[in-house]
Amino acid sequence: MNQYAYDQDVVKVLPLGESVIVDRQKTLERMTLLFYWAINIGAFFMLATSYAARRVGFWLAFFVPMIMYLFLPFILFYLQNKLVLETPQGSVLTNAWRIFRVTFSGNFIARWRNNTLWEYARPSNMVARGRTVYKKGKEITWDDQWVLDIRQTVDACKIFVYFVMFNLTDGGIGNAQNAQAGAMVLNGVPNDLFNNFNPLTIIVLIPILDNIVYPFLRRHHIDFKPVWRIFLGFCLSASSQVAGAILQHFIYKTSPCGNQASTCDETSSVNGWLEIILYILQASGECFCMTTAYELAYTRSPPHMKGLVMALFLFTSAISAAIGEALTATVVDPLLVRTFAGTAVAGFLVAFLFVLHFRKLHVKMEAERVARERNGP
Structure with a gap:
């Protein structure tokens, strides 16, 4: 997403002379959809x-896969002037x-x-307050802006805590799903074949969301906010x-x-x-x-x-x-029903706690957008 050069909404003139507003948030939304779609094309191999x-x-x-990797340097070389x-x-x-x-x-609790x-x-x-070193013999190596950036980073990462539970529901606990498939009638189909339907679903669903669902919502002025997208997932x-x-x-x-x-x-x-x-x-949740x-x-x-925040998310x-x-x-048998059911209950509970915690996130994001436009690139 660093390839997107604009820090705010911009006006673009189309070839026919019509002026349109390019919404930065919607553009980044589409870029992440296409990025995740491309990842799963690779996974489907x-x-x-x-x-x-x-x-x-x-x-x-x-x-x-070796042949596919060998093409990458040539692609990057071809695109180098456009990147x-x-x-x-x-x-x-270190500073963090x-x-x-x-x-x-x-007494940080009182603060x-x-x-x-x-x-x-x-x-x-x-x-x-008379302190010129952060510890004995060590000079302060950061400024006030660094502290503000760390605070913003921590605030951005709070949302990731809830993804720990999402990851557990997205694939199940351990090898429960493979064990389940192995106990059913497969007619010669390997039980590890079914997990390929995860990337296949994503490959099919993302173009539908990008070209049909989200444009439909925008045309009808329905703001499908990030919090509700995550909640649905x-x-x-x-x-x-x-x-x-x-x-x-x-x-x-049976x-x-x-x-x-x-x-x-x-x-x-x-x-x-x-x-x-x-x-x-x-896959639909993803x-x-x-x-x-x-x-x-x-x-x-x-x-x-941005790299640190992405690393913390992963x-x-x-x-x-x-x-x-x-x-x-x-x-293990005979606990598998309880394992699936318990994971489901925990997943739904976390989903509702997430909405309760971040129901006003769009307000904070709008304030951040206004501040970004005020401060400029």
Whole structure:
């Protein structure tokens, strides 16, 4: 999104002479949709390489992505004169860590209560109270703007906390979904085939959202705010776990081994293709959640901290993976119905807590937009 050169809405004259306003927020919204769509085109190649490995050999499965990667330098070389190149900057972590150390030193709880938490780390305030070093022998290496930027970064990252639960509903706990598919009638279809319906759904759904749904909403002056997009995505993903619980119930009911279906030599009579319902719901949730999160991570972070904010957003996946690993003991028979149902309940609860917490986010974003236009690029 750094390739988009404008920091505010601009007026553009069309070839026919008509003047139109190019909305920056809507443009970035579309860019994140296309970015996520392109990612999942690449992910869909897993289907081809899986069959290549099975039918031809692993050499072809590795050869195909290698050829695709070899094209990238030539594409970048061709586009180099059209790209906006950013000057490399040093790491922001050093100053960020030092500001955090000062901010959360002393009686920070009292400062948090009276809304002066971050003021404590501003160098102008530090000097005013006679402090010229951040610790013994170490000079202050940041200015007041750095503190404001860190505060804005933390504020932008609060939204990511809720994505830890989203990641758990978006794929389930551990290998629960693969185990579920393996207990159903597959008729020779590998149970790891179904996860390819995740990128396939995204490839199909994003153009529909971009070219039909969102333009329709804009024409009818319906503002589908980021908070509600994320809420819808959370609910869709949590719904996949409801579907998983229902499927698992019928698997236990029809399996020759009852509630030990996952380790049974015989399968349930439930058709394995029903498993794609979970992946379609999860992928639909991603189309609303992930694209909006990328958009917010970029637009709400200070210019020199966009990389850090994006990294923190991706870090939520690592936290979710660790939680999922800790919960693998629940991904066993006869607990799978409870595992799916519990994940669904937690997912819906987090969705409603998210809306309650960020229901006024659009007001804050509008204030940030006005400030950005006032301060200029």
